[in-house]
Amino acid sequence: MDTLINVAHGFGVALMPINLLYCFIGVFIGTLVGVLPGIGPISAMSLLLPVTLSGTPESGIIMMAGIYYGSMYGGSTTSILVNIPGEAASVVTCIDGHQMAKQGRAGPALGISAFGSFIAGTFALIALMLVAPSLASVAIAFGPAEYFSLMALGLVVLTFLTQGSMAKALLMACIGIVLGLIGLDSITAQPRLTFGRMELIDGIGLVPVVMGLFGVAEVLLNTEQVIKRDIINAKITQLLPTKEDWKASAGPVARGTILGFFLGILPGGGAVVASFASYALEKRLSKTPERFGHGAIEGVAGPESANNAAAGGAFIPLMTLGIPPNVVMALLLGAFVIHGLQPGPLLITQNPGLFWGIVASMYIGNLMLLVLNLPMIGMWVQLLKLPYNILFPLIILFTIIGVYCSSNNVFDVYVMIAFGVIGYFMRKLGYEPAPLVLAFVLGPMLENNLRKSLILSQGDLLTFVQRPISAACLALAVVLLVGPLLPALRKKRELVALDEGA
Amino acid sequence: MSNDSNNVKFRLNNSELWGGLIGLGLGGFVVWSGLKLKLGTINDPGSGYVLFYTGILMCLFAASIIVAAITEGGPSFGSRWENVSWTKPLLVIVCLTAFSFALDPLGFLLSSIPLMVLLLRLIDPVRWSLTIPIAFLVPLGMWWVLKRVLLIQLPSGIFEIG
Numbered sequence: 206m207d208t209l210i211n212v213a214h215g216f217g218v219a220l221m222p223i224n225l226l227y228c229f230i231g232v233f234i235g236t237l238v239g240v241l242p243g244i245g246p247i248s249a250m251s252l253l254l255p256v257t258l259s260g261t262p263e264s265g266i267i268m269m270a271g272i273y274y275g276s277m278y279g280g281s282t283t284s285i286l287v288n289i290p291g292e293a294a295s296v297v298t299c300i301d302g303h304q305m306a307k308q309g310r311a312g313p314a315l316g317i318s319a320f321g322s323f324i325a326g327t328f329a330l331i332a333l334m335l336v337a338p339s340l341a342s343v344a345i346a347f348g349p350a351e352y353f354s355l356m357a358l359g360l361v362v363l364t365f366l367t368q369g370s371m372a373k374a375l376l377m378a379c380i381g382i383v384l385g386l387i388g389l390d391s392i393t394a395q396p397r398l399t400f401g402r403m404e405l406i407d408g409i410g411l412v413p414v415v416m417g418l419f420g421v422a423e424v425l426l427n428t429e430q431v432i433k434r435d436i437i438n439a440k441i442t443q444l445l446p447t448k449e450d451w452k453a454s455a456g457p458v459a460r461g462t463i464l465g466f467f468l469g470i471l472p473g474g475g476a477v478v479a480s481f482a483s484y485a486l487e488k489r490l491s492k493t494p495e496r497f498g499h500g501a502i503e504g505v506a507g508p509e510s511a512n513n514a515a516a517g518g519a520f521i522p523l524m525t526l527g528i529p530p531n532v533v534m535a536l537l538l539g540a541f542v543i544h545g546l547q548p549g550p551l552l553i554t555q556n557p558g559l560f561w562g563i564v565a566s567m568y569i570g571n572l573m574l575l576v577l578n579l580p581m582i583g584m585w586v587q588l589l590k591l592p593y594n595i596l597f598p599l600i601i602l603f604t605i606i607g608v609y610c611s612s613n614n615v616f617d618v619y620v621m622i623a624f625g626v627i628g629y630f631m632r633k634l635g636y637e638p639a640p641l642v643l644a645f646v647l648g649p650m651l652e653n654n655l656r657k658s659l660i661l662s663q664g665d666l667l668t669f670v671q672r673p674i675s676a677a678c679l680a681l682a683v684v685l686l687v688g689p690l691l692p693a694l695r696k697k698r699e700l701v702a703l704d705e706g707a
Numbered sequence: 708m709s710n711d712s713n714n715v716k717f718r719l720n721n722s723e724l725w726g727g728l729i730g731l732g733l734g735g736f737v738v739w740s741g742l743k744l745k746l747g748t749i750n751d752p753g754s755g756y757v758l759f760y761t762g763i764l765m766c767l768f769a770a771s772i773i774v775a776a777i778t779e780g781g782p783s784f785g786s787r788w789e790n791v792s793w794t795k796p797l798l799v800i801v802c803l804t805a806f807s808f809a810l811d812p813l814g815f816l817l818s819s820i821p822l823m824v825l826l827l828r829l830i831d832p833v834r835w836s837l838t839i840p841i842a843f844l845v846p847l848g849m850w851w852v853l854k855r856v857l858l859i860q861l862p863s864g865i866f867e868i869g
Contacts, residue, residue: 594827597830609815652757659751
């Protein structure tokens with residue numbers, strides 16, 4: 206009953222005209238960046254982070270959330286029609302989605318992707334409503350040791366899932382922690398690694414780091430090769446899937462939804478892992494696995510549902526524990542912090558309007574996305590024809606403006622350009638930026654909780670293994686760290702490894 | 708055959724080796740910074756405590772990258788840029804660096820319009836009839852929205868334009 210009252214209260218907040226407008230702007234921009242290759246939700250969210258300052262916390266966070274789940278919808282359009290994933294979670298959709306489009310079935314592919322996404326998004330929201338408050342009440346009992354171990358686990362999971370060498374991913378995570386510690390020590394107020402520069406006293410901003418590593422570096426990588434676009438030019442008709450399509454897709458949508466939701470909750474996991482896992486699961490369960498890769502609708506329905514369910518599930522660790530499970534959620538945490546709010550176990554009780562308003566807005570946003578993605582598909586196709594040589598200078602200019610506006614400081618533009626160049630060379634040498642960014646956000650919290658737990662336990666390191674939740678997290682982290690040394694687990698890691706940067 | 712593979716493994720032009728060495732250098736610097744900031748005690752960790760141990764971890768991971776580069780070999784720097792046009796990102800980097808130097812003294816408008824012209828013409832040339840309107844109208848439009856609508860002051864430089 207309480208949940209229903211809270212949901213009604215949430216809808217009251219979400220249906221306010223200003224919040225509806227922000228929600229629409231968020232899902233529209235999300236779809237746009239999902240559709241456009243070369244700019245993803247991370248770049249768009251960091252670009253718009255300063256804009257959230259101009260409104261209420263509800264409006265800003267509703268818009269940021271809209272960009273995230275909106276990009277999941279938009280990404281599939283590019284994958285199906287152009288065979289270029291608009292963002293990383295849609296990589297797998299290219300395989301069968303584009304084949305379907307080539308066979309003249311672009312309509313059903315887009316249709317099932319939109320409906321699957323809607324069903325999964327709705328399920329994830331209902332589950333979020335039910336799970337988050339209970340988890341938040343458990344999380345109140347978490348001490349610094351649990352928080353430290355959970356964050357350490359999140360970082361290890363992300364490095365485990367990152368493509369390429371695990372040593373490189375771990376090195377990136379360590380560099381991220383160090384970068385996060387630049388500035389005044391939160392306990393002793395001693396300046397650290399500031400090199401006497403006043404601009405570094407408050408530390409390096411999240412926006413210039415993310416915009417540099419993801420926005421500028423991505424542009425630099427894209428300019429070195431000719432982007433070939435195999436756009437399906439035939440008129441797209443019959444977006445509604447047939448009865449047979451629905452029959453074939455019902456199972457994958459249901460399985461993708463449940464799998465995606467749980468993978469989304471896991472720290473370090475997220476939409477990308479969920480889509481790959483769902484594709485692998487459907488192929489394994491299929492009676493005709495040979496159809497996969499040649500236009501099987503199940504290969505579109507499952508991953509698209511999974512990545513949307515994961516996008517919803519990812520809100521749980523952020524809202525209930527205050528721990529961002531991936532880079533996108535780290536940016537959302539930034540939006541909370543900008544407004545002086547701290548997501549965590551007390552958020553739901555102290556700011557019920559904010560929490561339930563965001564949840565309700567996500568439901569409304571999902572409905573908006575269904576409308577944006579089906580009848581307006583022609584507009585998105587036209588947008589795909591915008592040449593990259595015109596698009597990339599605009600992206601560069603937007604990133605410069607976005608970074609400058611986040612702090613009104615030219616120094617941040619320099620930081621962004623520097624990180625853009627560093628990010629480009631990192632990617633060329635096989636170092637992924639995702640662990641660095643997540644560690645950059647978690648670094649100060651990780652240090653704070655480690656030092657607090659050591660002070661509270663009077664230097665007893667056993668405190669981390671005597672508390673069951675902390676011990677379980679650390680044990681899992683150790684398994685994942687040691688695991689790749691075993692050939693069988695190394696093979697499994699290579700299968701699920703992902704490129705977060707796309 | 709075996710000699711050949713040995714030659715490949717121990718060559719200096721191994722990007723993995725240099726990546727690891729840079730990591731090791733950074734790790735060493737972080738360890739030194741941690742020590743300089745004071746470690747404190749385990750009962751009361753100081754400002755350098757986490758930095759010091761993170762630096763040690765960095766050195767360990769970098770060392771493992773170096774060992775792998777020596778024992779298993781790795782791609783050369785040249786092969787990382789094979790079959791791609793490396794001059795284009797280099798040009799973008801040069802343009803951005805020049806822009807970063809010009810932004811403060813010249814202001815947003817006088818530095819971003821040339822940046823747009825350069826990016827539109829140098830990398831994958833867009834015809835002049837499109838370059839000029841895009842390069843002028845987009846920064847002007849953005850400047851107008853930011854200054855008039857969002858009330859955000861962009862740098863106006865020594866000429867106070869913008």
